[in-house]
Amino acid sequence: KNEVEQSPQNLTAQEGEFITINCSYSVGISALHWLQQHPGGGIVSLFMLSSGKKKHGRLIATINIQEKHSSLHITASHPRDSAVYICAGDNDMRFGAGTRLTVKP
């Protein structure tokens, strides 16, 4: 069983919809990374958070360390948000399998 579970695995949305991607982990961590992998393969670090909430543009990440759960939200989704979103705990950088998001115009 993977120590980091993401849901959903695949997500298709219409442009403008509010998106939520979830990440749960079974081991203790002090921080969690959210990454975005573009269709071309490049990886960008979106957030690294250890508590509460962080916001960057239309992206919001929340985490509850005690409940071992984090969410990534995208407001007013756009086709350019189409990518794979990956979470990872910082203890051993164990990654979730990723959520493939497709936003249709």
Added chain:
Amino acid sequence: DAGVIQSPRHEVTEMGQEVTLRCKPISGHNSLFWYRQTMMRGLELLIYFNNNVPIDDSGMPEDRFSAKMPNASFSTLKIQPSEPRDSAVYFCASSLRQARNQPQHFGDGTRLSIL
């Protein structure tokens, strides 16, 4: 500012050959990470360095893999001898401070194919 630079971008070679992947981290970054990504296993941490010293190599698959960081601006990941199952995209990333709970900057990756 230059990001993390990896070379080559693509490598195709026959099994049994030695493969060397290279990484130049962002200037001033103290930590460097090597990752492997495959369809079957996703992203995996292979090894990471703090101040050029290997800290955790538990993700290195076997003795055929070795990584070095001779100075703060250069690291190599070597596979010898290479096998078809080593085919993957290898990413290098660096971060500013000596802890895994710091944002990481990724290179564009090296797509390795072992025939």
